[in-house]
Amino acid sequence: MVYLLHQAVDNAAEKFPENEAVRFSGRSLTYAELKQRTDRLAAVLIERGVSRGDRVGIYLKKSLESIVAIYGILKAGAAYVPLDPFAPTARLSFVLRDCDVHHLITTDDQMPFVVEMMEQGAELEHLIGVSSENAALAEAIAWEEVYATPVDSLPNVGTIEQDLAYILYTSGSTGDPKGIMHTHRSGLSFAQWAAETYGLQPEDRLSNHAPLHFDLSTFDIFAASLAGATTVVIPEPLTKFPASLSRLIESEKITVWYSVPFALIQMLLRGGIEQRDFSSLRWLLFAGEVFPTKHLRQLMSKLPNVKFSNLYGPTETNVCTYYHVETLPDTDEPIPIGIVCENAEALVVDADDQPVSRGEVGELLIRGPIVMRGYWAQPEKTERGFFKRKVFDYLEDIFYRTGDLVQQQEDGNFKYLGRKDHQIKTRGYRVELGEIETALVSYELVEEAAVYPIPDGQGSNLIEAAITVKNGADISIEQLEEHIAKRLPSYAMPANIIITDSFPRTSTGKINRRELQSQALAQTEGL
Amino acid sequence: MDTQAILMDYIKKELMKGRNVDISPSDDLLGSGIIDSLGILQLVSFIEERFNFQVPDEDVVFENFFSVEALTNYLKNAQAAA
Numbered sequence: 001m002v003y004l005l006h007q008a009v010d011n012a013a014e015k016f017p018e019n020e021a022v023r024f025s026g027r028s029l030t031y032a033e034l035k036q037r038t039d040r041l042a043a044v045l046i047e048r049g050v051s052r053g054d055r056v057g058i059y060l061k062k063s064l065e066s067i068v069a070i071y072g073i074l075k076a077g078a079a080y081v082p083l084d085p086f087a088p089t090a091r092l093s094f095v096l097r098d099c100d101v102h103h104l105i106t107t108d109d110q111m112p113f114v115v116e117m118m119e120q121g122a123e124l125e126h127l128i129g130v131s132s133e134n135a136a137l138a139e140a141i142a143w144e145e146v147y148a149t150p151v152d153s154l155p156n157v158g159t160i161e162q163d164l165a166y167i168l169y170t171s172g173s174t175g176d177p178k179g180i181m182h183t184h185r186s187g188l189s190f191a192q193w194a195a196e197t198y199g200l201q202p203e204d205r206l207s208n209h210a211p212l213h214f215d216l217s218t219f220d221i222f223a224a225s226l227a228g229a230t231t232v233v234i235p236e237p238l239t240k241f242p243a244s245l246s247r248l249i250e251s252e253k254i255t256v257w258y259s260v261p262f263a264l265i266q267m268l269l270r271g272g273i274e275q276r277d278f279s280s281l282r283w284l285l286f287a288g289e290v291f292p293t294k295h296l297r298q299l300m301s302k303l304p305n306v307k308f309s310n311l312y313g314p315t316e317t318n319v320c321t322y323y324h325v326e327t328l329p330d331t332d333e334p335i336p337i338g339i340v341c342e343n344a345e346a347l348v349v350d351a352d353d354q355p356v357s358r359g360e361v362g363e364l365l366i367r368g369p370i371v372m373r374g375y376w377a378q379p380e381k382t383e384r385g386f387f388k389r390k391v392f393d394y395l396e397d398i399f400y401r402t403g404d405l406v407q408q409q410e411d412g413n414f415k416y417l418g419r420k421d422h423q424i425k426t427r428g429y430r431v432e433l434g435e436i437e438t439a440l441v442s443y444e445l446v447e448e449a450a451v452y453p454i455p456d457g458q459g460s461n462l463i464e465a466a467i468t469v470k471n472g473a474d475i476s477i478e479q480l481e482e483h484i485a486k487r488l489p490s491y492a493m494p495a496n497i498i499i500t501d502s503f504p505r506t507s508t509g510k511i512n513r514r515e516l517q518s519q520a521l522a523q524t525e526g527l
Numbered sequence: 528m529d530t531q532a533i534l535m536d537y538i539k540k541e542l543m544k545g546r547n548v549d550i551s552p553s554d555d556l557l558g559s560g561i562i563d564s565l566g567i568l569q570l571v572s573f574i575e576e577r578f579n580f581q582v583p584d585e586d587v588v589f590e591n592f593f594s595v596e597a598l599t600n601y602l603k604n605a606q607a608a609a
Contacts, residue, residue: 061558237557237589240564244588266564270584427564490563 003161004184005191006074008225010035016202016228022067023205023252024233029064031228034071039151041072041128044141045103048126052077052157055099055167057124058212059083059092059106059114062233065129065143066212067221069105070166077157078103079164079181082212085236087489089113091177093120095169099179099376105129161185167376168215168315171431171492173422175438179376180315189369190318191222193341197322198256198283198309200227205252205280208233209245209259214429215315216287219258239263242271246278253280258311260428261291265458268299278303287311287319288428290416292459293332300328312337312416314402315430316372316385320344321414336413337406344368346414347399348406353387363420364406365399372400422513424453426461429491433463433513436494439487440465443480445473450503451494452517454524465494466516468502475499530578531599537573538595542566552595567592580606 002008012019013035021034029037050056056073058080060066073080081099083092096104096117102125106114111127111134118124118137130140161184172178194200206224208231210216224231232252238244246267249257257264264286267273284299284306291310300308313319323338340346348362349355356362365387374382388396405417422433433451440449447468453461469475477497485493504515528536531552539550542562556562562570570592571582580602591601 237555237593240557240562240567241588241592243585247588262564270587272585275585495565 002226003188004074004159005165005187005222005225006038006071008188008191008222009038009071012202012225012228019202019228020230021225022064022231022233024062024064025235027064028230029068034068036151037068037147038071038075039154040149041068041105041146042075042154043151044128044146044149045072045076045078046155046157048103048139048141050076050078050103052159053163054078054103055081055101055164057081057083057096057101057104057106059085059104059110060129060212061085061107061109062208062211062235064233065105065107066233067231070212070221071225073105074159074165074184075154077159077163079166081167081169081179082217084211084213084489085110088486089116090120090486091489093117093122094176095179096122096124098176099167102126103128108134159184161188164373166218168213170315171423171429171435173432173434175435175442175487177435178378178381181373181376182318183373185369186318186372187218187222189343190218191226193343193370194219194223194319195226197342198223198285200224200229200256202228204229204255206231207249207252207254207257207259209239209257209263210428211236215318216258216260216428218318219285242266242269246271246273246276249278249281250276255280256283256285257281258285258287260288261286261295262289262427262458262460264291264299265295268295268302273302278306281306283307283309285309285311287313289425290334290459293328293334295459296325296335297328300325310335310338313366313370314400314404316400317344317366317368317402318370320366320368320370320402321346323413334416336409337416338413340366340414341368341370344370345397345399347387347389348408349387358408359410361405361407361417364402364404364414366402367397367399371398424461424463426453426463427491428460429489431463431492436463436465436484436488436492439484440467440480440497442487443483445470445475446480448503448511450511450513450516452513452520454495454517454520462495463492464517464520465497466500466503467497469499530602531595533577534574534595534598537577538562538570541573542569550595552599554595555593556595557589557593562592570598574602578602578606580609 013031017032020028021031022029056078058069105128124138126139128141131142132140165184165187167179169177208220308325310323311319312321321337345367347365387399403420406414436451437449447470449467451465456462504512506512
């Protein structure tokens with residue numbers, strides 16, 4: 001019986017021991033090897049004090065070890081906390097302190113940053129993947145040592161499906177990232193749905209384009225393991241080059257691709273896909289943002305033998321709706337986000353939490369095993385994130401509030417209409433505008449800040465910021481950028497910061513971000 | 528300025544916003560997160576304008592762009608071939 005995410009690996013190791021589980025830059029691990037390595041890592045972690053319910057950090061660039069780390073941590077009974085290897089250390093040390101991480105899986109290359117995080121208060125005691133000459137501050141255990149640890153059988157740590165499996169940190173509106181807690185059950189529910197819906201087989205080769213701290217990666221890894229298929233981990237640098245990516249699809253014979261639309265649009269426009277052999281590719285899945293119909297139409301006409309599917313879901317729900325794209329609208333109207341996934345329930349409510357009639361606009365609420373446990377150490381935020389529908393006295397159904405406005409079409413598919421709040425998407429990443437504003441205002445000379453999205457014409461947004469300066473002080477945008485770069489991940493950095501004397505205001509005195517946005521748009525169009 | 532110096536100057540001033548990292552011509556621009564996908568596009572348009580040379584899509588690959596040195600070599604060879 002598979003009720004824990006890592007049991008999928010042990011299962012595949014028994015059924016398909018010689019199947020490749022992971023590939024990375026020409027190197028690979030079979031399922032038998034992956035099982036052995038993850039057992040060994042788990043044993044090392046347990047010996048170093050990791051117990052059921054603990055959190056273990058992963059601070060790695062993409063590699064074979066990324067996958068070993070995930071499953072090794074799960075086997076030790078802990079939850080993995082993936083850290084963006086390119087994020088500022090101040091943000092990462094916040095995460096490590098926030099969820100109390102003492103064990104970190106990393107590499108010697110990342111050590112200068114690990115040291116910074118420890119100086120900023122991260123209480124790391126054990127560093128796995130690090131050689132001993134780097135061990136001044138904490139115990140270091142090199143991979144060679146991990147892999148040389150023989151394991152007869154792992155102790156049963158007693159994990160059940162309701163235990164935490166991973167915590168994904170995402171932009172928080174108050175300025176600090178918040179940790180979305182998923183259990184084995186919620187992760188596995190999604191992976192099982194995905195493996196079934198896309199008919200994954202042991203012969204399949206799935207791309208892993210998304211970073212580990214981005215929820216798309218759970219499909220690439222967990223759904224592949226369930227099917228005994230191969231996860232092809234794409235090195236981060238290659239993801240910046242559409243022509244490199246299209247070559248990888250050809251050479252690695254990718255059968256199922258999953259990424260944000262941006263990566264696919266880049267490949268369409270600059271990837272030279274006409275010259276590539278994509279005959280292995282059968283499914284092309286995308287999520288995270290709206291795929292502009294104009295570009296989707298072009299891509300579909302270039303790849304007539306590939307099936308396309310639009311997946312939707314905030315990180316809190318993994319994926320909760322899907323739409324297999326068969327025909328496109330004649331206009332450039334966006335495609336729907338589709339129907340709710342099997343074993344999930346959708347409810348659309350108005351501003352007073354009353355269900356709307358079918359066809360009316362409202363906020364989408366989701367219920368089902370795919371939904372997160374809550375936000376780490378934020379009981380009030382968790383409470384606010386859920387809606388309780390009374391069934392009988394003493395019995396309630398619990399729905400997650402997505403914050404997304406939707407409308408159900410006559411054919412049953414949901415249409416996505418936008419956000420209720422100040423959250424935006426940029427290149428598939430979700431960003432709370434408030435977090436950027438908080439970072440800007442934390443700079444001494446900034447009086448007030450307003451941040452707003454500018455559509456980039458490719459279905460995504462660039463971020464622009466406007467600031468007012470204290471007492472007409474002489475401010476250097478360069479120094480301000482330097483200041484906020486220490487607080488924000490690079491994808492949340494404004495592409496442009498403008499200085500203004502005053503902000504347009506709404507009737508209630510709030511900064512009118514919409515007006516700022518239209519001013520900025522008018523200016524771009526005027527050029 | 529020679530090609531390498533022009534490229535270094537542009538990357539430092541325009542693409543490394545707010546990151547006071549010292550880079551050398553052989554440094555890995557991508558592994559260290561100095562340049563993102565938007566940065567690559569900006570860099571390509573800069574090269575096309577500054578050197579009056581059209582970079583074909585299929586040449587915008589990791590091997591040609593991973594460092595300033597690699598990019599300088601690529602440009603030298605590509606311009607010679609053009």
